Amino acid sequence: MNNRYDIWGTKVWTGKIIVLIILLLATSFCVALGIHLRNATGRDIYRYLNWDIFLGWVPIGLALLIDGVMKLRRSWIRNVLVIGAGIVWLLFYPNSVYLVTDTLHPFVHYEAPAGQRFLFQLEFWYHLFLFFVAAILGLGLGTYSLSSIQQLVREHYGAVRSWIFAHIVLILSSIGIYIGRFIRWNSWNAITHPQLIWKDVIDIVTDPVQLHFMFVFTGMIWFISLVGYFMMRGGMFMTRRG
Numbered sequence: 001m002n003n004r005y006d007i008w009g010t011k012v013w014t015g016k017i018i019v020l021i022i023l024l025l026a027t028s029f030c031v032a033l034g035i036h037l038r039n040a041t042g043r044d045i046y047r048y049l050n051w052d053i054f055l056g057w058v059p060i061g062l063a064l065l066i067d068g069v070m071k072l073r074r075s076w077i078r079n080v081l082v083i084g085a086g087i088v089w090l091l092f093y094p095n096s097v098y099l100v101t102d103t104l105h106p107f108v109h110y111e112a113p114a115g116q117r118f119l120f121q122l123e124f125w126y127h128l129f130l131f132f133v134a135a136i137l138g139l140g141l142g143t144y145s146l147s148s149i150q151q152l153v154r155e156h157y158g159a160v161r162s163w164i165f166a167h168i169v170l171i172l173s174s175i176g177i178y179i180g181r182f183i184r185w186n187s188w189n190a191i192t193h194p195q196l197i198w199k200d201v202i203d204i205v206t207d208p209v210q211l212h213f214m215f216v217f218t219g220m221i222w223f224i225s226l227v228g229y230f231m232m233r234g235g236m237f238m239t240r241r242g
Contacts (some may be wrong), residue, residue: 019144021059026137027053033130041050041123045109049134052102055095055137055187059145060194064087070152091187093145094176098223099138101181103131111159139228142173147233174222178214 030053034046066085072078078121110118115173118124146169154162179185183200204210 023140030134045078056099056141058092059096063148072122091190094173096138096142098177098180100135103135141169143229143232174218177221182225
């Protein structure tokens with residue numbers, strides 16, 4: 001008799017733990033490299049990256065919480081908790097892939113010596129490498145939490161609906177990333193100031209120039225998110241038989 005084990009499955013946690021450790025190591029690397037750059041340059045730079053990475057981890061914590069809640073026997077309590085945690089997870093999910101947009105910071109904050117091109121400065125590559133790893137980490141964090149939630153959707157509603165769910169999340173996340181990067185709203189503002197966010201969204205969709213910019217930007221973020229999700233999920237969401 002063959003048994004199937006999903007690396008993200010709720011019955012076998014080995015795969016989730018392994019990937020979690022890898023993500024923790026990548027996070028530690030980013031934090032350590034940021035400290036090195038602050039010490040080497042004598043500049044208090046990139047501390048906000050630690051906060052952005054922390055926010056990128058929040059969806060994973062919520063996804064693991066939902067995994068635990070799904071083990072409760074009382075269905076009405078479980079359903080209320082899952083819906084509540086799921087809404088908060090959806091609001092915070094864009095923070096993971098948002099790290100991809102942080103790659104602009106080396107070009108803003110790196111100071112090349114006078115008369116020298118930044119391209120040939122080793123320090124610049126440290127700056128760029130830090131945010132490149134952070135961007136990959138963001139895709140990994142997003143893949144981890146979305147794969148976990150998608151697996152639960154798949155178990156209850158089937159594979160097709162789970163993939164529809166995943167695509168909808170990626171589209172909404174891309175819009176959320178645009179709102180966070182350019183309108184500068186945070187995930188919790190959707191609860192504290194929903195009317196102001198809605199007003200800003202209306203202003204965008206009624207302005208052809210802003211709407212075009214948002215459409216192209218969110219399209220690119222969606223494509224990066226989708227490709228990253230398929231590639232990383234292909235490596236993480238493995239099966240073995242025995």
